[in-house]
Amino acid sequence: MGIYSKPVVFAVLSAVVILIGTIVTVFIPLFMPSTQPVSPFIKPYTAIELEGRDIYIREGCNNCHTQTVRPLRTEVLRYGEYSKPEEFAYDRPFLWGSRRTGPDLNRIGGKYSDSWHYRHMHSPQGMFEKSNMPPYGWLAGNALDTRHSFRKISVLEYGYSKKEVAQQIADYKAKVTAPDYDSRETRDQVTPEKLRSELTEMDAIIAYMQKLGRDVKNLETTK
Numbered sequence: 001m002g003i004y005s006k007p008v009v010f011a012v013l014s015a016v017v018i019l020i021g022t023i024v025t026v027f028i029p030l031f032m033p034s035t036q037p038v039s040p041f042i043k044p045y046t047a048i049e050l051e052g053r054d055i056y057i058r059e060g061c062n063n064c065h066t067q068t069v070r071p072l073r074t075e076v077l078r079y080g081e082y083s084k085p086e087e088f089a090y091d092r093p094f095l096w097g098s099r100r101t102g103p104d105l106n107r108i109g110g111k112y113s114d115s116w117h118y119r120h121m122h123s124p125q126g127m128f129e130k131s132n133m134p135p136y137g138w139l140a141g142n143a144l145d146t147r148h149s150f151r152k153i154s155v156l157e158y159g160y161s162k163k164e165v166a167q168q169i170a171d172y173k174a175k176v177t178a179p180d181y182d183s184r185e186t187r188d189q190v191t192p193e194k195l196r197s198e199l200t201e202m203d204a205i206i207a208y209m210q211k212l213g214r215d216v217k218n219l220e221t222t223k
């Protein structure tokens with residue numbers, strides 16, 4: 001009968017075989033660089049984009065919006081180039097989502113102006129009468145809390161120094177409060193007067209929207 005009449009030897013040998021299988025299919029790929037592709041074109045989120053991403057999570061935008069374009073003809077025609085694994089290298093956690101009450105947002109960066117976003121976030125129904133997206137105008141009434149931005153960036157290992165983080169915050173503030181900012185008029189309309197010279201949560205979420213898929217679009221233009 002051989003091995004079939006020796007239950008202990010059989011159990012030990014099957015355990016060894018399963019263990020080898022597990023190591024080969026799980027642990028080796030875990031440390032293989034080819035399963036974790038990185039692209040020099042995909043840049044980590046800046047402090048403001050990361051704050052915007054946190055607000056996106058806090059507000060549960062991912063319950064209505066996905067962030068992944070599938071490689072299907074209809075999706076590529078509607079949203080643009082399908083999503084690649086390396087795009088999500090800095091997404092912790094992933095926000096791929098599974099419900100599309102609203103459209104996919106993986107290629108939203110650069111699709112509209114900041115001004116469009118201020119208006120849309122303030123009142124989706126003002127732009128699309130039948131939109132069932134809730135208005136988020138009140139985000140412009142909340143000053144952006146950047147006290148923990150550097151700590152978050154360090155924990156996520158994005159590699160920016162404290163000075164760079166402070167610079168990113170200062171630069172973005174300078175951008176949106178500059179007199180010649182191209183979306184200034186709409187920003188002023190939706191932002192309460194006392195916060196017009198500060199960064200608001202609305203500014204951050206729009207910075208995040210403009211980042212989504214932007215690196216891939218830049219990559220395509222350099223091809």
Ligand code: HEC
Pocket residue numbers: 055056059060061062063064065101102103104105108124125128131132133134136205209
């Ligand atoms: C209840 C579901 C729902 C929630 C929650 C929601 N949205 Fe939407 N969103 C929609 C729908 C539906 C549309 C399409 C109609 C429109 O543009 O208003 C949309 C459209 C959009 C668009 C325009 C997309 C395009 O390609 O035209 C953006 C940007 C957007 N949402 C961002 C957000 C953000 C950011 C949040 C969270 C703060 C959010 N949405 C929360 C349902 C939702």
